[in-house]
Amino acid sequence: MERVTIREASQRLRIPTSMVRECIRGGELKAIREPQADGRMSWVVELPEDGWISEATSEEMNREFCPWWWGNIDKTGYIHYVESLSASSWEETVPRFLCGEEGDNIWAATELAEEQLCLECQMRAIEQGLPQANPS
Numbered sequence: 001m002e003r004v005t006i007r008e009a010s011q012r013l014r015i016p017t018s019m020v021r022e023c024i025r026g027g028e029l030k031a032i033r034e035p036q037a038d039g040r041m042s043w044v045v046e047l048p049e050d051g052w053i054s055e056a057t058s059e060e061m062n063r064e065f066c067p068w069w070w071g072n073i074d075k076t077g078y079i080h081y082v083e084s085l086s087a088s089s090w091e092e093t094v095p096r097f098l099c100g101e102e103g104d105n106i107w108a109a110t111e112l113a114e115e116q117l118c119l120e121c122q123m124r125a126i127e128q129g130l131p132q133a134n135p136s
């Protein structure tokens, strides 16, 4: 079983660090305290099997993982395609969207409305043969 930091778990599982912590609290992910190279104890998360999806996420989305997410908590503006996630110095997740914009964090887009999809992200996803959004 591979053990990684909360920050890395967030990137590997493609969920915000806050959700990794929630999953640990809820018992969905197993975390233990391990001594690090510098002798300090810190939390590490046991990486679940491939295809794992948090209950919170799956409940909220009730569908397969979809790369289309909101970039702000108000869920205003456009739904973007998350190209990659990185962690800021304070361990929050910073998404980079396909169109080049960056968000504060990511919030699952539960309903994809055609007019709310970022056009730039859609065009690039088509160009690169990435999964398309299926507006409901």
Ligand SMILES: [Zn+2]
Binding pocket: 078, 079, 080, 081, 097, 098, 099, 100, 101, 118, 119, 120, 121
């Ligand atoms: Zn976009």
